[in-house]
Amino acid sequence: MKGEEALAYIAAKRPAIAAALASLEAERGGELAWVPGEGAEGISRIAEFCLRGKMIRGCLVILGAEAAGDAVDGERLPRLAAAMELFQAGLLAHDDIMDRDSTRRGAPTVHARYAAESLAAGSMDYAHVGEALGICLGDLCYFEAFGILARALEGEACAAKISALCAGILSEVAVAQMADVRWGASDREIGEAEILAMYRSKTARYTFSLPLAAGALAAGAKALVGPLVSLGEELGILFQLRDDELGLFGDEAATGKPRGSDLREGKKTLFRSRLLAAASASESRALAALFGGARTPSEAELAYIERLARELGVADSIRELSEAAQSRARAILGGLGLPPRALAVLDSLVDYVTARDR
Numbered sequence: 001m002k003g004e005e006a007l008a009y010i011a012a013k014r015p016a017i018a019a020a021l022a023s024l025e026a027e028r029g030g031e032l033a034w035v036p037g038e039g040a041e042g043i044s045r046i047a048e049f050c051l052r053g054k055m056i057r058g059c060l061v062i063l064g065a066e067a068a069g070d071a072v073d074g075e076r077l078p079r080l081a082a083a084m085e086l087f088q089a090g091l092l093a094h095d096d097i098m099d100r101d102s103t104r105r106g107a108p109t110v111h112a113r114y115a116a117e118s119l120a121a122g123s124m125d126y127a128h129v130g131e132a133l134g135i136c137l138g139d140l141c142y143f144e145a146f147g148i149l150a151r152a153l154e155g156e157a158c159a160a161k162i163s164a165l166c167a168g169i170l171s172e173v174a175v176a177q178m179a180d181v182r183w184g185a186s187d188r189e190i191g192e193a194e195i196l197a198m199y200r201s202k203t204a205r206y207t208f209s210l211p212l213a214a215g216a217l218a219a220g221a222k223a224l225v226g227p228l229v230s231l232g233e234e235l236g237i238l239f240q241l242r243d244d245e246l247g248l249f250g251d252e253a254a255t256g257k258p259r260g261s262d263l264r265e266g267k268k269t270l271f272r273s274r275l276l277a278a279a280s281a282s283e284s285r286a287l288a289a290l291f292g293g294a295r296t297p298s299e300a301e302l303a304y305i306e307r308l309a310r311e312l313g314v315a316d317s318i319r320e321l322s323e324a325a326q327s328r329a330r331a332i333l334g335g336l337g338l339p340p341r342a343l344a345v346l347d348s349l350v351d352y353v354t355a356r357d358r
Contacts, residue, residue, distance in 0.1 A: 003352025009345045010059045013081075017058040020075060020082035021047045024148060042140055045110070049093075050085045052105040054358075057084040057211045064215020067342040068224055079152035080162070080218055083145040084211045087170060090141030091206075097131050098181060110134045142170075158217045165217070169210045176201035183268040189276070190268040196237065199270075203243070204236020205229070227336055231346070234329035239353040241322050244269045246357070249306055271309070271318060278312040326350055 025047040032039030058081030065077055095101075096109040103109060108116065114137075115130025123129050149166065153159035176198055183190055209232025216224040248271070272291060279287055290297050290305065297305070309315045329350050333343060 002355040003348050005348035006345055006352040007348075009063065009348075010054065010056060013059045013062050014055050016062075016078040017055050017081045017085065018051055020078040020148075021050050021085065023075075023079075024082060024144065028144060028147075042137055043144070045137060046086065046089055046141055046144065049105075049110065050082075050089050052107065053085065053088070055081075055085055057088050057207060058082060060084075060208060060211035061215040061218070063342060063345060064212035064224075064228060065219040066215075067212070067228070067336070067338050067346070068216045068219035068221030069339060070215075070219035070221075076152055077215070077218060079148055080214060081211070083148045083152070083166075084214070086141045086145035086148065087166070087206070090138040090145070091170075091173060093134050093138035093141065095177070097134050098177070110137055153218070156218075158220065162214050162217050165210065165213060169205050172201045173206050180267070190273065192270060192273060195268060195270050195273060198268075199237055199240040200233050203240045204233045207239060208232030208235040224336070227332055231329055231332045231336075234325045234332065235349065235353055237325045238322055238329070238350065241270065241318060241325075242354060242356060244271045245318070248302060270321070271314065274314045274317055275305070275309055275312065278314055279308065283308060322354055326354060 025043050029040035029043040032043060058078075061081040061084055062077050070077075092104060093110040096104055097111050101109055102112045107113075111130040111134030113130075114133040115126045118126035118129040118133075146163065146166070149163055150159070153162060180198060180202060209229040212228040212232050213225045216222075216228055247267075276284055276287060276291075287305070287308075290301055330347065333346055333350075336343075338346070
């Protein structure tokens with residue numbers, strides 16, 4: 001399997017991040033227990049949700065520090081890593097509401113679980129209650145993430161820079177998500193340059209650039225921040241291109257998300273843009289009925305899209321775009337002069353994000 005070294009690294013670092021999340025649950029759950037019925041329970045839900053994830057972003061914080069020659073020392077880096085996982089959890093909780101998804105990580109989404117509990121309790125407006133509580137829990141993730149950042153970096157010179165970096169890049173995610181929602185509701189076709197800019201802002205910089213740069217800053221390596229941000233953008237393009245493919249044709253049991261949900265929401269992906277551009281007039285009409293419809297396409301319809309993409313050369317063109325991003329990522333890596341272990345893991349990460357199945 002491609003990316004084995006990166007996967008082994010993630011597996012090795014994950015327990016320290018899980019321990020930091022367990023500490024958060026113990027400490028903050030107790031401090032918020034005075035809030036009737038919600039305080040401790042909300043923190044517990046957040047920890048459980050995070051623990052079901054791969055924790056790639058958290059592990060990249062530690063890798064960013066190790067790339068700068070810093071070793072994991074006690075709880076500082078794992079707590080900083082846990083903050084990244086909390087940011088991710090909040091974004092996913094809100095994203096699933098906007099995308100109307102009911103499953104995530106192989107289980108009900110945050111708002112779907114709240115809605116089911118509300119229905120069982122006899123609420124007539126259970127769907128709205130589920131979404132409202134999902135929004136609140138996502139907000140709680142953000143607030144707790146900045147809290148854990150402040151505690152982990154208290155008194156350190158890098159604290160303000162890391163907090164500002166987090167706020168800045170997460171703001172980019174928010175406005176990119178707003179654009180994504182507007183695009184999905186619009187008949188306007190979006191150009192490739194805009195789509196790639198979306199990928200960088202919505203996925204690449206917060207998924208890869210932010211944690212790698214935060215780890216480097218925590219290690220005092222300011223000179224590494226710029227190159228790591230650039231590397232993260234290339235990794236993010238690779239990640240999103242693969243994500244688009246998995247969203248359409250991936251194994252739902254592996255991805256934990258329903259196939260075809262991006263089509264239902266009318267997501268303006270690069271795959272969609274190139275497929276529509278290459279399709280004939282009759283094929284375009286058939287595709288238009290599938291992109292942005294009110295339902296998730298059937299397996300037969302997804303098979304039709306996959307066949308058409310292959311026959312029209314779209315799948316090959318996306319593969320070429322991915323290969324170009326891989327080359328740029330490895331060129332950046334080659335000029336960084338990183339410690340051998342960190343270099344090997346990052347090189348393996350290029351393979352992993354390109355070929356992952358979930």
